Amino acid sequence: xxxxxxxxxxxxxxxxxxxxxxxxxxxxxxxxxxxxxxxxxxxxxxxxxxxxxxxxxxxxxxxxxxxxxxxxxxxxxxxxxxxxxxxxxxxxxxxxxxxxxxxxxxxx
Numbered sequence: 633x634x635x636x637x638x639x640x641x642x643x644x645x646x647x648x649x650x651x652x653x654x655x656x657x658x659x660x661x662x663x664x665x666x667x668x669x670x671x672x673x674x675x676x677x678x679x680x681x682x683x684x685x686x687x688x689x690x691x692x693x694x695x696x697x698x699x700x701x702x703x704x705x706x707x708x709x710x711x712x713x714x715x716x717x718x719x720x721x722x723x724x725x726x727x728x729x730x731x732x733x734x735x736x737x738x739x740x
Contacts, residue, residue: 662717
């Protein structure tokens with residue numbers, strides 16, 4: 633197996649998406665502030681599918697994020713969704729286990 637800068641987790645992710653079309657793999661960068669966050673949805677080509685949008689760091693705000701991603705995933709027929717945020721210490725409000733049910737992976 634090849635070595636990856638992201639280690640075993642990155643190697644596993646690459647194995648899962650290796651044969652998927654880049655437009656079927658979505659990435660969701662999340663920029664977390666103190667009370668709100670901003671996210672966008674793009675494909676692996678870098679094409680923005682959902683323009684940047686702001687949401688509150690509350691249960692309803694996180695629901696807006698999950699709903700947006702689920703709708704986009706269905707609309708484009710995405711087979712992979714990867715979320716990412718920095719710094720990891722601020723993502724606890726956004727990464728409860730229920731997000732795993734969306735079929736997404738979280739990278740910090």
